[in-house]
Each structure stands twice: as structure tokens, then as C-alpha cells.
Amino acid sequence: MGVRSNIKLIFSYLKLNLKKEFNYKTSFFLQIVAMVLNDLFMIIQWTIIFKYIDSFAGYGFNETMLLISISAGGFGVSRVFFAGAWDIKDIVYNGKLDVFLTQPKNVLVNVCSSRTQVDAIGDLIYTYIVLIIIHAQWWWFLIMPIVLVFSGLIYTATYVTYASLCFWINKGDAVAKSVEGTINKAGNYPPTIYNSVVKILFFTLIPTFFYTFVPAQYFFLSFNPWWILGLVGVTALWVAIAFFVFNRGLKKYNSGNLMGGRL
Amino acid sequence: MSKYFSIFKMSFKQESKTLSNTLTASVSFLVIIYIFMQLWAFIYGGNGGGTLIEGYTLEMMIWYMIMGEILMYAVNARATCREFSSDIKSGKIAYQLNKPYNYYFYQVTKSFSENIFKLIFLIPSAIFIGLVLLGPIQNFKIEYVVPILFSLILGVFLTGLIYGFCGLFAFWVEEASPFAWIIQKFQMLFGLFFPPELFPAGIQTAITYSPVFAMISGPSKLLANFSWDLFWKVGLSQVVYVVVFFVLGIIVYNLGTKKVNINGG
Numbered sequence: 220m221g222v223r224s225n226i227k228l229i230f231s232y233l234k235l236n237l238k239k240e241f242n243y244k245t246s247f248f249l250q251i252v253a254m255v256l257n258d259l260f261m262i263i264q265w266t267i268i269f270k271y272i273d274s275f276a277g278y279g280f281n282e283t284m285l286l287i288s289i290s291a292g293g294f295g296v297s298r299v300f301f302a303g304a305w306d307i308k309d310i311v312y313n314g315k316l317d318v319f320l321t322q323p324k325n326v327l328v329n330v331c332s333s334r335t336q337v338d339a340i341g342d343l344i345y346t347y348i349v350l351i352i353i354h355a356q357w358w359w360f361l362i363m364p365i366v367l368v369f370s371g372l373i374y375t376a377t378y379v380t381y382a383s384l385c386f387w388i389n390k391g392d393a394v395a396k397s398v399e400g401t402i403n404k405a406g407n408y409p410p411t412i413y414n415s416v417v418k419i420l421f422f423t424l425i426p427t428f429f430y431t432f433v434p435a436q437y438f439f440l441s442f443n444p445w446w447i448l449g450l451v452g453v454t455a456l457w458v459a460i461a462f463f464v465f466n467r468g469l470k471k472y473n474s475g476n477l478m479g480g481r482l
Numbered sequence: 483m484s485k486y487f488s489i490f491k492m493s494f495k496q497e498s499k500t501l502s503n504t505l506t507a508s509v510s511f512l513v514i515i516y517i518f519m520q521l522w523a524f525i526y527g528g529n530g531g532g533t534l535i536e537g538y539t540l541e542m543m544i545w546y547m548i549m550g551e552i553l554m555y556a557v558n559a560r561a562t563c564r565e566f567s568s569d570i571k572s573g574k575i576a577y578q579l580n581k582p583y584n585y586y587f588y589q590v591t592k593s594f595s596e597n598i599f600k601l602i603f604l605i606p607s608a609i610f611i612g613l614v615l616l617g618p619i620q621n622f623k624i625e626y627v628v629p630i631l632f633s634l635i636l637g638v639f640l641t642g643l644i645y646g647f648c649g650l651f652a653f654w655v656e657e658a659s660p661f662a663w664i665i666q667k668f669q670m671l672f673g674l675f676f677p678p679e680l681f682p683a684g685i686q687t688a689i690t691y692s693p694v695f696a697m698i699s700g701p702s703k704l705l706a707n708f709s710w711d712l713f714w715k716v717g718l719s720q721v722v723y724v725v726v727f728f729v730l731g732i733i734v735y736n737l738g739t740k741k742v743n744i745n746g747g
Binding site for chain 2: 414
């Protein structure tokens with residue numbers, strides 16, 4: 220199954236999912252606008268914090284907001300394109316995977332792309348609002364989509380890796396939820412606040428720093444091609460691990476003989 | 483009243499079957515407390531902070547935040563609201579409205595029961611991490627435990643009532659969750675992250691008279707720095723807002739049910 224074919228599948232799903240969600244027009248727009256407003260609160264939060272401190276070892280207001288914008292955008296990419304990944308638990312435990320297995324597409328890509336979370340579009344919009352607020356340079360706006368693809372992939376791949384435990388154990392998504400919560404929340408804060416042990420953890424088993432800090436620091440604040448290369452490598456590694464663990468899990472999958480149709 | 487007590491008991495039993503979810507929430511809860519501890523420790527020790535910020539020591543600030551996090555984690559705002567939306571979108575509401583109970587109170591009772599179950603795990607986790615990383619609260623006396631617990635439970639009930647009220651708007655817009663996000667952010671910004679004293683005078687007054695104070699700031703301040711005056715003030719605010727949202731809930735529910743267009747159930 221070629222990469223191009225999978226990308227085409229992802230975008231076809233996106234189009235269909237958005238059409239489906241658009242049936243509830245008020246709800247569709249309300250969710251997006253509310254998410255933007257919801258995210259904007261973060262700006263007030265950090266304005267207050269910076270009343271009491273000048274910077275977190277070089278991370279002032281603008282730098283911290285950049286972290287937050289990448290965090291929101293990465294989450295946005297993940298939930299707009301791959302929200303189906305968060306259904307793995309339900310799909311596995313309720314035997315709903317059969318319908319995906321019978322289709323001539325990569326099962327994991329098929330599952331992940333099968334749903335779009337509309338409010339996450341608000342997160343993507345918010346990313347650019349933050350760039351405007353911090354007076355970002357023009358090229359930051361252009362580079363940001365590439366950065367968000369890396370963040371979104373790392374976020375999704377990490378979740379899929381841990382959620383695939385559902386194939387082996389009962390309530391296997393519990394670990395995935397904790398890891399996801401940690402990445403999502405810890406990624407909003409400058410790395411200097413964490414001690415060395417936590418930093419090692421955030422560079423390895425829970426790749427929080429590759430989700431926000433590395434892209435922010437080495438794409439935008441002090442360009443470093445080696446770190447960017449490292450980011451590409453780590454992203455590829457997490458995606459590969461996600462596919463590996465999910466595919467190993469598939470061998471453990473027991474069909475629920477559930478008849479299902481997908482329109 | 484007895485039927486709501488039965489709903490409470492039934493939901494409590496149901497919640498106990500999903501123990502892993504509660505335990506996961508407790509882990510996530512500990513992680514977020516740890517992150518905030520690191521953040522505030524940096525601010526207090528950093529170049530702009532002193533040993534006291536607006537009358538709060540680092541320990542008081544963290545205990546304030548621990549109580550705030552208990553209240554935030556106990557009530558799953560999004561899930562409470564989502565129940566309304568999903569019942570209305572799916573047409574399941576047709577069955578619910580036929581039952582011999584008020585659907586709004588049914589949802590609030592169910593949510594309250596689930597939240598109380600979560601408290602059984604959240605409170606010990608919070609005390610554990612607080613005592614291990616910070617040590618005991620200064621000037622804390624054993625007789626403060628009951629009023630603080632009372633305030634916490636009333637805060638949890640009020641928060642569920644408010645999110646339930648918010649869910650009622652699904653009768654008009656199908657998806658009420660966005661309203662919950664906004665309320666949640668108000669709750670976090672003006673209650674959880676910062677005590678009211680960190681805001682300018684005007685906003686401080688507004689917070690003190692707002693539901694956010696009754697939901698989160700008040701109980702959190704009680705744990706950080708207990709006084710009987712504050713307890714009565716928080717209690718009064720909580721009771722007033724419970725009555726207000728109880729009445730508003732009935733009004734909006736009655737208006738909303740007239741908007742129902744059953745999809746066949």
C-alpha cells in the first residue's frame with residue numbers, strides 16, 4: 220500500500236467526515252468558535268504568570284506562546300485527520316474491527332482517519348491567531364503547517380502505540396490516556412521547569428518535547444538542521460513503532476462477528 | 483426524592499465497575515499537580531518572584547491548586563454536557579422524557595453520584611502527593627476537615643448542576659459541549675490557576691460574587707488558609723448558586739422540552 224494511496228485515503232475521509240458533521244451547521248461552527256475562545260484563555264493565563272516572572276530561562280511570553288500554539292496545532296492536526304485513533308479501545312473491545320479488516324486499505328490508517336473531531340479545527344485557527352499576537356515573522360506562518368504535521372504525527376503515533384495495548388489487556392487504553400494527558404499538558408510549559416529525570420522521560424517514553432519544544436526551539440527560535448533531522452527521525456520512529464505494535468496486536472484480535480456497514 | 487436517591491445508588495454502582503477509568507484519571511491528576519508544582523516552584527524561586535505572592539506562600543499556592551484540581555477532576559464537565567447532546571441527537575431523549583423523573587435532575591443526580599465515587603480516589607491521591615512533596619498545611623487543625631469536605635462536596639454538586647444546566651442548551655443547538663468548554667475555561671482561569679487575589683481589584687470582586695468562587699476558588703481557599711468567616715461566606719455563596727441554577731434549570735428544561743423533535747428514538 221503506497222504512501223500516496225494512504226494520503227489520498229486520509230483526505231477522502233476528511234472530506235466525507237466534514238460533510239457529515241456539517242449536517243448540524245450551528246453545532247459545527249459553534250464548536251470551532253468555542254474552541255478558539257477556549258484556547259484564547261491560555262493567553263490570559265500566561266499574561267498573569269509573566270507578571271511575576273520575566274522569563275523561564277530564556278522563554279519569555281512570546282516563546283511560551285509559541286510552544287502553546289504548536290501544542291494546540293499538533294493536537295488540531297491529530298484530531299482533525301486521525302481522531303479515529305481515539306476509538307481503538309471501542310473498536311477492539313466491541314469487535315468492530317472486522318469492517319476495517321475487510322477493506323483493501325491499511326487497517327491502522329483506515330481506523331485513524333475514520334473520524335474527524337470538528338472542534339479541533341478551532342485549535343488550528345488558534346495556532347495562527349497566536350502567531351499574529353506574538354508578531355511572528357512571515358516565514359513562521361509558512362513553516363508552521365510542516366511543523367504541525369510532525370507534532371500531529373508524534374501525538375497520534377504515541378497514543379496509538381499505547382492504546383494498542385487494548386489487544387492484549389483489559390482497559391488497555393488507560394495508559395494511553397495518561398500518556399496523552401501528560402504530553403498535552405506538559406508540552407505547554409517551558410522545559411526549564413522540569414528536573415532532569417522528567418526531561419529524560421519527556422525526550423523518550425513520553426515524547427512531550429518532540430511534540431512542542433524541539434519544533435519551537437529548532438525550527439523557529441534558533442534554527443538547527445541537526446535537531447530538525449532528529450525530529451524527523453523521532454517522528455518516523457514513533458510512527459513505525461505505532462504500526463508495529465498495532466499490527467502485532469491485530470494478530471491477537473478476536474472477531475466479535477459484529478455485522479457492520481460503513482457509508 | 484427517593485427515586486433520585488435510587489438513581490444515585492445505581493450510578494454509584496455503575497461507576498464502581500469502571501474503576502480503571504477513575505484510576506487513570508487519578509494518575510493524570512497526579513501528573514498535572516506535579517507539573518503545576520514545578521511551575522510555581524520556578525516562579526517563586528525565579529527572578530521575578532519572592533517568597534510570598536499576593537499573600538500566598540508556595541505551599542499555600544500549591545494546596546490551593548490541589549483542591550482546585552480535585553474539583554476539576556471530580557466533575558467531568560464535557561461528559562456531563564455530552565450526555566444531553568448525545569441523547570438529543572440520537573433521539574434517545576424520547577425514552578428519557580417518558581420516564582417518571584425530571585430528565586435534568588436525573589442527569590445531575592447521575593453525574594453527582596459518579597463524581598462522589600471519583601472523590602474516593604482523588605482525595606487520598608491529593609493528600610498523598612501534597613504531604614510527600616510539600617508537607618502538612620501550616621496551621622491546619624483536624625476540626626477543619628469536616629467543613630472543608632462539606633464545601634468540597636457542595637462545590638462538586640454545584641459544578642455538576644451548572645454543567646447540567648449548560649447541557650440543556652442542546653435542546654436548541656444539538657451540541658452543548660462548546661458552552662461547557664467556555665465555562666470550564668472560566669473555572670480554570672479565574673479559579674484553578676490563580677487565587678482571586680492575583681487579579682486586579684475589580685476582577686477580584688467579580689470573582690468573589692461569581693459562581694466560580696462557589697465552584698472552585700472558595701473551597702480551594704479554605705484548604706490553603708482556613709477561617710470560619712471564609713467557610714460561611716463560601717457556604718452561603720454555594721447555597722445561593724445551587725438554588726439559582728436549580729430554578730433556572732427547571733425553567734430552561736421546561737422550555738427545552740417544547741423544542742424536542744423526536745427522531746423515532
